[in-house]
Amino acid sequence: FKFVSLKESGLDGKTLEKMDAEALRALPAVREKQREAQEGLARYRKRLKRKFGDALRLRSFGVVALGFERLVTLSVRTGK
Template sequence: MKRLYVERINEMFIPEPLIRDQGKNAAEALYTNREMEELCRFVEQTFFKVFRNRDYRWANDLTVKTAFLSLLYNDILFIMDSEKELGRRFADLTMIIRPDMRKYRLLDILIEFKYVSLSDAGLSGEVARKLSSSEVAELPEVKSAMGEAETQVKTYSKTLTARYSDLRLKSFVVTALGFDRIYWREVKNIN
């Protein structure tokens, strides 16, 4: 049922099959080569373009996670968990390689998502879109969100590596600045 639901979301937001395939390729680049940049740019340039000003009213971390999850969802290769309980806290997204798929060159993935509203950052969408990645990273609200997410990911990765002995875990923090920019970074796992 989840797989059919995710496919319907993708078709609704990205009706063009060739563009949907680009999203699938970007997702695959993440879990095979830990290349997050292509996936973030795809969400920023394709998925977020669907949202309108009135959608900002309900935007939050979950909105960002849903965009990424709809592209990353693959229950054939992974045990997918949204809000996985890890030590009395909940990780936004874990993708643990299924035991029968461990023979393939895949990566276990942990992602924590954050959302910073344009109003909190004191910016318009037009200004946000013109910022370089380094300028987005230096915004106090983005820095704060990234720091909080990184602290969470370090805790979650310790719990995951203690729970699963053979993880090839790669962890990321992703922060959306409105529906205009995405800033991300890989977090080195502490074992």
């Protein structure tokens, strides 16, 4: 889970409400936080795979909150 303040995004809540998911994902602050989330998920998946092998079919979720107005999600399925 990552958080981007409205100040960091450079936008206000009303503007964020009107934006679609693709436009939100394209915001530089959101892209940076998504990258951080992906890196964290990759480390965590690696540890779980080392511990449990291929027995788990994991689905990982990264979530970026834009203020308290919007959420941007990233879903990654791993395994067979």
